[in-house]
Amino acid sequence: MDVEIKTLSSKEIYRNRWMTLKEDRIQRADGSEGIYSVIEKSDFVVIIPVENNEIYLVEQYRYPLGRKTKELPQGSWECSPDATPEEVAAGELKEETGLKAGKMEYVGYQKLAQGYSAQGYHIYLATQLEFIGQELDEEEYGLTVEKIKISEFCQLIHDGEISDATSVTAFLLAMTKKMIVESDLD
Structure with missing residues (x-):
């Protein structure tokens, strides 16, 4: 499976009992870098x-x-x-x-x-x-x-x-x- 985005680093921004907000520094397949915000919540x-x-x-x-x-x-x-x-x-x-x-x-x-x-x-x-x-x-x-x-x-x-x-x-x-x-x- 090809990964189109590589995680360079990940930082937890916020957490409570319902969710976690992360901010990931990423590198796209074309080499450009950026930030991706991810919300982690249970199913x-x-x-x-x-x-x-x-x-x-x-x-x-x-x-x-x-x-x-x-x-x-x-x-x-x-x-x-x-x-x-x-x-x-x-x-x-x-x-x-x-x-x-x-x-x-x-x-x-x-x-x-x-x-x-x-x-x-x-x-x-x-x-x-x-x-x-x-x-x-x-x-x-x-x-x-x-x-x-x-x-x-x-x-x-x-x-x-x-x-x-x-x-x-x-x-x-x-x-x-x-x-x-x-x-x-x-």
């Missing part, structure tokens, strides 16, 4: 909870945007790095929506923003749902849950009301794998 999960042609969404305040957004339940467990993605998915589903899935199917894995991070996310389709009670983290204060028709979810994507790329691509991947089919959209 996360996104869950598509579906029941009777309906999908569960969460709405929460997103500080960088300065507003609430609707998206699929998602998250990571920085404090439990040895947890399997399926354990994290089941835990995040319960924390954010209060739901327990009788069936959790693996949809796939995607990268979030490979231009500045290697972080990715595991996608799960949750079905046979039972409400057992929410357990929100303090960072999730004000998070609400809504169940809507899958067709309405598609319309919200179309209208730009759901702009979270993770939610959109997770749903699209499940559809392309025929885990969510057109009859579910009625």
Whole structure:
């Protein structure tokens, strides 16, 4: 495998429990040098909870945007790095929506923003749902849950009301794998 960019040095600029920011001095294949910033974050999960042609969404305040957004339940467990993605998915589903899935199917894995991070996310389709009670983290204060028709979810994507790329691509991947089919959209 040819390496098009060589790392000459790497310096940690910032770290907290969620992420590390590095600044790398690099040399490109043509010999020119530059700086590349890299964000290191652990992988996360996104869950598509579906029941009777309906999908569960969460709405929460997103500080960088300065507003609430609707998206699929998602998250990571920085404090439990040895947890399997399926354990994290089941835990995040319960924390954010209060739901327990009788069936959790693996949809796939995607990268979030490979231009500045290697972080990715595991996608799960949750079905046979039972409400057992929410357990929100303090960072999730004000998070609400809504169940809507899958067709309405598609319309919200179309209208730009759901702009979270993770939610959109997770749903699209499940559809392309025929885990969510057109009859579910009625």
